[in-house]
Amino acid sequence: MGYEAMYRRSVEQPEEFWGEMARAIDWHEPPKKILEYDNPPFRRWFAGGTTNLCHNAVDRHLDARGDQLALVGWSSETGTVRELTYRQLHREVNTFAAVLRSLGVGKGDRVVIYMPHTVDAAVAMLACARIGAIHSVVFGGFAAHNLAVRIDDAKPRVLVCADAGMRGGKVIPFKPLVDEALDRARHPPANVLVVSRGLAPVPVRAGRDVDYATLRRDHEDAEVPVTWLESNEPSYILYTSGTTGKPKGVQRDVGGYAVALALSMWSVYDIRPGQVMFSTSDIGWVVGHSYNVYGPLIAGATSIMYEGLPTSPDPGIWWKICERYGVRTMFSSPTAIRVLKKHDVDFIRRHDLSGLEYLFLAGEPLDEPTAQWIHEALGKPVIDNYWQTETGWPVLCLLPGLEMKQVKFGSPGLPNLGFRLRVIDETTGHDARAGEKGVLVIEPPLPPGCMTTVWGDDQRFLSSYFGHFKELLYSSLDWAIRDEDGYTFILGRTDDVINVAGHRLGTREIEESVASHPAVAEAAVVGVHDEVKGQVPVVFATLKQADVPPPEVACGMIRTVTEQLGPVARPARVYVVGALPKTRSGKLLRRSLQALAEHRDPGDLSTLDDPRALEEVQRALERGADAGG
């Protein structure tokens, strides 16, 4: 069956379609009803069925592929490689689960995991899944404040942490951060379980902190039976990146998630049992959950987990790993590719990449120059895919495992199976025509794999996502345009709109135009209050070379935008800076840029990656614009 036929079936006969797809995973008790939808937009996939993520990811492969590699943890930071077969992974997970149980963790209890991107972290997640505990992984690069906020929302029984993470060769002790977070938190966990790699000393609070290595000795041969969960019980909570404000606790189910991942592993990522997938994400993000841990393991594949910078020990490291393990599908982000683009393409070309079939990129807009560069360097399809923490798996993509369609640069492709997508005019609520801009929405019921609610806050789930139109529709909060062939282009976030004298402009369009100037490395555009026009576009840009005069380039940027998009989009001011403020997940913090440009408080900066970038912006604003103004 080709893509069109399969897609049509998935949205026109969802119960038949998903009933069939559900056979790809093991059920302890089969679903009684494929879809229960009596309380829209809440829906229950595979109601009455019982299953378990850990069983599907680990146990069920033991017979057929016990000695195949399941996880490879490659750390450029510690200079170590850890390989676990499915059998070894099963052993580790059972031991970890037994340790958690000895701390009183059981079904429905929350466990916060604050660890670097290591095999240990994946083991901790799978151990939670095994015993029906709900994990909430907090990105290991977040500071004490971010951690405390998430702890207070998830109210965990146990927090699992590492002794330290490393970044660019520098050891970052985690335990002092955890202690600080727990001092601030109103709902600190009863125990902190420390998994040490021997990188940093671990200050111990007696009675609360326990050492994993010590406890595991008592549980080395433990067999912990799987706790079967009803398909709709929560498997995990994961907070969104916080690009647009207070992060939301995305709650995921068990059965729907497993089925969606099993489907996407072959149809989207074209990975079959025994093949190798390398996602460069982090377990702290949704891609790490879906395509470092659960997806590849449910598929019986080998998953590579990489800890470190893409440029260290040299910018060829990822391709070396691809060659070494025969990676078939690689998954990364535009930000990472932009980093590699600054280096010689020979770092890629010198490796034998004959086994590599695809590079998938997701997480932010993929600009054409970046896509072109990596496409030419690899000679493989570069596939943009669009999704959100909320959706758990791709919403827009190409599905080469089903049928490879043409790549159109600038578009993440076509609707994924099961997603009823529409582009809606923001004011009228009517469907936008081909080529017309609107808000990308999903018609409920959301397909399996998507969030079930906001943790502990059904009301926020309804108001954040379903309260934007008269019709009951899930708003992605992203602008989109669909072309005649059904390819969708993402134009930016709905709160990233500039209203110049009544004209509504998307920041992404202006950013792309600015970035088409040959001297510009990256650009951020925000709407800044203006007495006359309401708002005007203001540009912050970084340059490719330090030796060109900023005012000259800045004037060039204004000319470029005016020529390409017309005088309405003409930037009022251009500031050349050394770095742009981004979240830890690599997304531009336009919200903070806008606030600074309007002399307001930049707001919640807890997800900010590098404080120096914001200081630079502040200095640039004080100094005055390089052009305009």
Ligand code: ATP
């Ligand atoms: P928050 O919702 O807390 O503000 P966030 O939206 O950055 O944070 P994520 O769920 O990590 O959190 O990111 C999803 C968003 O990233 C999408 O809504 C979209 O704006 C952007 N995005 C993801 N993939 C793509 C893509 N392929 N092309 C364009 N934008 C993308």
Ligand code: MG
């Ligand atoms: Mg979001």
